[in-house]
Amino acid sequence: MARVKNRAAADVMWGVMLLMQMMGLIRSFNFGIGGVDGLRMDYYFMSCPFAEQIVWNSVTSALQSDPTLAAGLLRMHFHDCFIQGCDGSVLLDSTKDNTAEKDSPANLSLRGYEVIDDAKEQIEEQCPGVVSCADILAMAARDAVFWAGGPRYEIPKGRKDGARSRIEDTINLPSPTFNASELIRMFGQHGFSAQEMVALSGGHTLGVARCSSFKQRLSNSDPTLDSSFAKTLSKTCSAGDNAEQPFDATRNTFDGAYYYGLVNKVGVLTSDQTLFASARTKGIVNGYAMNQAMFFFDFQQAMLKMSLLDVKEGSAGQVRLNCRKIN
Ligand code: HEM
Ligand SMILES: *[C@@H]1O[C@H](CO)[C@@H](O)[C@H](O)[C@H]1NC(C)=O
Ligand SMILES: *[C@@H]1O[C@H](CO)[C@@H](O)[C@H](O)[C@H]1NC(C)=O
Numbered sequence: 001m002a003r004v005k006n007r008a009a010a011d012v013m014w015g016v017m018l019l020m021q022m023m024g025l026i027r028s029f030n031f032g033i034g035g036v037d038g039l040r041m042d043y044y045f046m047s048c049p050f051a052e053q054i055v056w057n058s059v060t061s062a063l064q065s066d067p068t069l070a071a072g073l074l075r076m077h078f079h080d081c082f083i084q085g086c087d088g089s090v091l092l093d094s095t096k097d098n099t100a101e102k103d104s105p106a107n108l109s110l111r112g113y114e115v116i117d118d119a120k121e122q123i124e125e126q127c128p129g130v131v132s133c134a135d136i137l138a139m140a141a142r143d144a145v146f147w148a149g150g151p152r153y154e155i156p157k158g159r160k161d162g163a164r165s166r167i168e169d170t171i172n173l174p175s176p177t178f179n180a181s182e183l184i185r186m187f188g189q190h191g192f193s194a195q196e197m198v199a200l201s202g203g204h205t206l207g208v209a210r211c212s213s214f215k216q217r218l219s220n221s222d223p224t225l226d227s228s229f230a231k232t233l234s235k236t237c238s239a240g241d242n243a244e245q246p247f248d249a250t251r252n253t254f255d256g257a258y259y260y261g262l263v264n265k266v267g268v269l270t271s272d273q274t275l276f277a278s279a280r281t282k283g284i285v286n287g288y289a290m291n292q293a294m295f296f297f298d299f300q301q302a303m304l305k306m307s308l309l310d311v312k313e314g315s316a317g318q319v320r321l322n323c324r325k326i327n
Contacts, residue, residue, distance in 0.1 A: 038313035043135075043157035048127035051157075055136055058119035059143040062112075067252040070144040071207025072111030077141030078203060078306065079110065080134065082190065083169045085310025087162030088133035091116060091323040104170035109210060109244075113324075116140060120323050133323035134159035138307045145303070148206055150254030153300040155307050160317025163326045176213045176269040180278030183271060190309055192302065198275055198284040199298040200306065205258040207251060208244040209268050211237040217270055224277040226265035233268070247272070259289035 044051045062069050080090040083101055091113065094100040102110060116136055123131045135157045146152040174186050180194075187197035215237050217225055225233075236245045247268050248257040258272075262285050267273035275281045288295035318327050 039156035039158035039308070039311065041154055041156050044127075044131060048123065048130045050126060051123055051131045051135075052139060054122050054126070055119045055139040056143050058115055058122065059140050060147060062115040062118070063144065063147050067148070068207070069112045069115060070148040070252060070254075072109070073115060073137075073144040074141045074203050074206055076110055076112055076116075077137050078200075079106075079170075079173060080137055081306050081309040082174075083172055084162055084164055085312065086134050086138060086159055086307055087310075087312050087317060088137060088159075088320065088323060089162045089165040089169075091133050091137065092165035092326065093324040098165070099167040100165040101167060101170050102165070104167045106170040106173050109208070112140075116323055124321065129319055129321060131157075132159050132161045132317070132319045134161050134311070134317075136323070142303070142307075145206075145254055148252060148254040150205075151296040151300045153304060155304060158311075158313065160312040160314065161320045161323075161326075162312055162317055174271060176209070176271050177216060178271045178274070180274045180281050183274070184280065190306075192305070194281055195284050195298065196302040196305065198281050198288070199295065199302045201272065201275060202256075202258055202288065202295055202299050204247040204268075204272060205250070205254050205256070206247070208246050210241065211239075211243045211245065212241040214245065214269050215241070222270075222273075224265060224267075224273045229266040256288060256292035256295055259285050259295065263289045 059073070076090055077086070079101070080086050080088060083089060090101050090110070092100045092102070094103050102113075116133065119136050119140065120131075120133060123136070138155055138159065139157075142153060142155055172186075174183055178186070183197055183201075184194045187194075187200070192200070211233075214233060218230060218234055218237065222230070233245060236243045245268050248261045250257050258267075261267055262273060262276040265273065265276070267276065276285045288298075321327055
């Protein structure tokens, strides 16, 4: 019931936002971040005014039938942005001559491609060749977070789609066996602070990991892992490498449960639990576990920043007509 109400409220909010946009109230809100000034909040205001609404409708209708897709969409946006920038490269299918990112072992459980295809098809009907797949994915991830109970934030649009998607580039994704120093270093290479890295890891408040991503923790005794939770993980793994373990107690709800879990030593991946085990990040985890509003605030700021990683503007990219193929 709460969820239904939430959605009705969200629809009203959308209406209000659309009105504001039409009244020009947020029309001239430009983004003054160096290098991305081609992106704007109102980028599609004239060329495709209903783009945001169409994405929201596609996301909500998909999540109503499968709430677990919220996690899929969020993760897909993260993978997109960390490899070649947020340019929709994760959406490209492999071809005869090229094995794409999505076919790397690191694609693991990437899910939600159909939601992007659905939004793209509807948008193409209204405004052909205008709205990039990278923007659709960024909006869809944002909407999925909100739908699942997380914060709602605005993102500038105008990303162009890239043409490169190669399996070997996925080496730049963080590994689930990383310790805090390695995570800080890798996220640092993308311009994130340790605090932003911890906030972004909170994306694991949604979804699941498969046994193959954490089983290495079970073979030798891991002092950062609660002993009865170790049994839970082993039990999950008894069903095989693809068996799924929710990251926290509320896998489809965007909340602070991921961080309480870390405080209670029931984080699933090494890269999760290390955030509480390491002195460099423990205080941040404690802070988010105690104050969900602070987590939400930092998460939305960090997501906005992530959504702008190495974006391609203007002629540096294209607007794909089909998100799975370059034009
Ligand atoms: C900090 C470094 C990170 C590492 C090492 C990492 C690693 C992983 C791994 C191994 C999985 C499970 C895949 C599987 O076993 O099938 C996963 C799932 C997931 N990750 Fe991350 N991740 C990281 C950061 C992020 C960030 C920044 C986000 C988004 C903001 C994110 C969102 C997700 C989501 C939502 C899932 C669940 C997917 C589903 O249920 O379909 N992760 N991640
Ligand atoms: C992930 O990659 C494997 C190959 O490693 C491929 O068989 C599978 O279809 C890919 N999954 C998705 C969702 O693209
Ligand atoms: C983290 O991992 C790196 C690389 O494996 C290692 O050199 C370093 O000592 C580790 N740091 C801690 C605190 O365990």
